[in-house]
Amino acid sequence: MPQTDRTPASAQPAVPLVSKRSECLRWPLLAAVLPLLPGVIIFFSCFAPRQRQFIWLDAIDRPQLSQPFLLQRGVLGSPLIDLQAKLPANSSMGLSVELLDQNGDLVLALEKEGWREIGTWVEDGESGTYDESDSSLKLDLRPISDGPHRLRLTLEEFSDAAAQPLQPPLQLQLLVNNHSVDLPLLLITAGLSLLLVLFFWQSIYGDCRQRSQRRLVDDRVSSRFSACGPGLLRIKVLGRYELPDRLLGRKPEWVSSVSLVLRITNAWGELLLEDQLPLQLNKKSDEDDTWWTVNSGPIHLFLGKISNLRFWAALPDPLANGCELEWIELLVEDGATTPWPVRLRVLC
Amino acid sequence: MAGAASGALLMERALILALTVTAVLVGTSAAVIRPGVYRLGDEGTPRPGTGVAFRGGYRQGRWRSDGYRRDWGGFQGRGPSGAK
Numbered sequence: 001m002p003q004t005d006r007t008p009a010s011a012q013p014a015v016p017l018v019s020k021r022s023e024c025l026r027w028p029l030l031a032a033v034l035p036l037l038p039g040v041i042i043f044f045s046c047f048a049p050r051q052r053q054f055i056w057l058d059a060i061d062r063p064q065l066s067q068p069f070l071l072q073r074g075v076l077g078s079p080l081i082d083l084q085a086k087l088p089a090n091s092s093m094g095l096s097v098e099l100l101d102q103n104g105d106l107v108l109a110l111e112k113e114g115w116r117e118i119g120t121w122v123e124d125g126e127s128g129t130y131d132e133s134d135s136s137l138k139l140d141l142r143p144i145s146d147g148p149h150r151l152r153l154t155l156e157e158f159s160d161a162a163a164q165p166l167q168p169p170l171q172l173q174l175l176v177n178n179h180s181v182d183l184p185l186l187l188i189t190a191g192l193s194l195l196l197v198l199f200f201w202q203s204i205y206g207d208c209r210q211r212s213q214r215r216l217v218d219d220r221v222s223s224r225f226s227a228c229g230p231g232l233l234r235i236k237v238l239g240r241y242e243l244p245d246r247l248l249g250r251k252p253e254w255v256s257s258v259s260l261v262l263r264i265t266n267a268w269g270e271l272l273l274e275d276q277l278p279l280q281l282n283k284k285s286d287e288d289d290t291w292w293t294v295n296s297g298p299i300h301l302f303l304g305k306i307s308n309l310r311f312w313a314a315l316p317d318p319l320a321n322g323c324e325l326e327w328i329e330l331l332v333e334d335g336a337t338t339p340w341p342v343r344l345r346v347l348c
Numbered sequence: 349m350a351g352a353a354s355g356a357l358l359m360e361r362a363l364i365l366a367l368t369v370t371a372v373l374v375g376t377s378a379a380v381i382r383p384g385v386y387r388l389g390d391e392g393t394p395r396p397g398t399g400v401a402f403r404g405g406y407r408q409g410r411w412r413s414d415g416y417r418r419d420w421g422g423f424q425g426r427g428p429s430g431a432k
Contacts (some may be wrong), residue, residue, distance in 0.1 A: 031365065034372045041376060078385040096403075107388050107411055113399040135398050141394045142387040182379035189375025196368040201363050 024338040028204050035194040038186040048077065050181040057155040058169040068102075068148035069176045077179030081139040083151070086171040087116040089131075094157030097137065102147040111156075112137045140180070201339070208234065208336040212311070215329040219317035223330060224310040231335040232344070233301040237262070237313045238331070241292040242282070243324040252321035256283060260296055260315055264347065267308040272347045273301070278342060279315075292323060300338070303347045 001030055051069045058064075071079050079222065085093060092115040099108040116133035151174065158166045208231065212223040215238075237260055243252060257278045264273040279294040294315065303309075310331055319323035386394040389409050392400040404413035 031368065034368055037372055038379070040374050041380060073387075076380055078382040080377050106413070108394075109403040109411070109413055110393075110396075111403060113401075133413060137400065138397055139394055140382075140385050142385055144388045148376070182382055185375060185379040189372060189379065193368050193372045196364060196371060200361065200364045200368060203357070207357065 001025050004294055005140050018030065024341050025204060026339065028201060029339055031197045031200055034246065035190050038190040038193070041181060042183065042186050045077065045181045046185075048177055051174075051176040053174050055151075055153060055172040055174060056169045057153060057172065060158060060165075060168060062157055063096075063152050063154045066151040066153065066174055069174070070147070070178065071143040071149045071176070072146045072178045073142045074178055076141055076311050077177075077181050078140060080175075080177045080180035081137075081141070081151075082175040082177070083112075083137040083139075084173045084175070085135040086173070087114060087133060087135045088166070089116060089118040090161040091116055091166055092157070092159055093155065096139075096154040098152040098154075099139075100152055101144065102149065104150075106148075108139075110137075110222055117161075118303045205337055205339055208333040210331070211331050212330065212332040214319075215327050217327050219325050219328060220312065220314035221328045221330040222310060222312040223332060224308065225332075226306055226308045227303065227332070227334045231337055232342075233303055233347075234333045234336045235262070235296070235299040235311065235313075235317075236331040237279075237294075237296040237299075237302065238329040239279075239294040239315045240326045241294075241319065242326050243290070243322060244318075247322045250322075252323060254320050255319050255323070258280060258294055258316050258319065260294070260313060262299070263312040264301075265310045265312070273345060274311070275345075291326070299343075300336070300342045300344045301347055302344055311336070 034277055053067050053069070055064055055066050055156065073079075081099075081105050085095065087093060092113070094113065095112045097110050097172070098106055101107050114133070114135040114137055116131075117130045120127055120129050142293055153172065154170060155170055158168060158170060160166055173228060211225050211227055214223055221237075239258075243250070257280050260277045260279050262273070262275050262277065264270065265271050277296060277299075281292045281294060284291050284293060311330060313328065313330050315328055386392075389406060391406055393405045396402060403415075404411055406412070
């Protein structure tokens with residue numbers, strides 16, 4: 001059980017930051033494993049053994065046999081036959097592909113029309129080169145029976161852009177992978193499950209009650225209500241500083257931080273917490289204006305029982321460099337859950 | 349009242365988690381086992397890619413060639429459709 005410091009209500013108004021507390025739910029973070037699972041399978045599929053060979057077709061209408069390659073009807077993945085022709089620029093081919101089983105029987109026959117075009121494009125004063133082709137054949141299939149298979153390849157047509165015959169040879173690369181997986185489906189699964197995990201985390205860590213959100217054109221803001229129950233109290237203070245009109249055009253002196261004063265009292269006016277927090281000034285600007293913002297970030301508090309509380313926050317106004325506070329905003333939520341231990345103040 | 353709301357919230361979280369686990373299990377196993385991949389001997393042919401035409405097909409478990417041979421049309425460059 002992690003230790004927490006409890007501060008008496010009235011003895012020490014200024015409560016120092018205390019140790020971590022186990023007011024958090026960590027187990028939902030394990031859901032991050034789910035979208036990673038398809039990625040792990042994609043990673044390991046990259047190391048699946050592949051059978052590679054090169055085939056040269058050195059004459060028109062002369063069949064050429066590939067070396068035998070193994071086709072398996074495995075459970076993990078399916079066979080993928082990937083045949084890639086190394087076509088020269090601006091040429092086309094007509095290729096007859098026949099798949100033979102271990103007995104030399106024809107089990108599949110097809111023809112593949114391929115082409116490759118290289119050129120330049122010009123449009124709207126811009127230009128570039130392009131290299132487009134359709135010269136690969138991918139066959140996803142399972143064999144009738146496991147065993148060595150061969151391809152019988154015949155180059156039936158090989159010509160240039162002017163339909164003039166080209167002289168072979170034509171080189172082909174054959175890649176066979178018996179454990180190919182459905183990559184697009186794995187990517188879709190990873191994306192969808194990531195979205196669902198984000199919904200799941202939002203339903204847990206985003207599930208808190210907003211008890212107060214007040215923005216005032218003043219240097220202080222306060223709010224009173226009954227708060228707490230299960231979970232944590234979370235406070236955030238925002239502010240915006242600007243140069244007054246009379247100082248416009250001047251370059252104000254550099255001020256890096258301001259001091260936020262935060263007080264919490266109970267229904268009887270007893271001080272439960274008083275603290276001063278340095279907040280960083282962040283410079284913002286657009287074409288017409290320059291301003292500075294402050295943001296306390298989430299301040300977490302723990303209150304064991306439901307109490308009527310008054311929250312009070314103040315920022316200095318004006319600053320030493322002349323900047324004036326335009327508004328201050330106080331946001332209070334309760335019932336908050338965090339995914340990891342946070343620095344926490346305990347109210348008694 | 350608060351208990352009912354809490355119960356509904358727990359139900360919602362359990363539902364999202366169950367949906368996530370189901371999506372991962374179904375999607376991943378389908379991508380690995382690939383039940384839809386064509387098996388030689390089944391009726392028809394595998395799914396053809398671009399520029400592919402099968403010279404026959406399976407009928408009653410046997411490959412039947414149709415004897416068709418294409419009259420090749422020659423070079424048909426498509427231009428810089430995806431180059432820019």
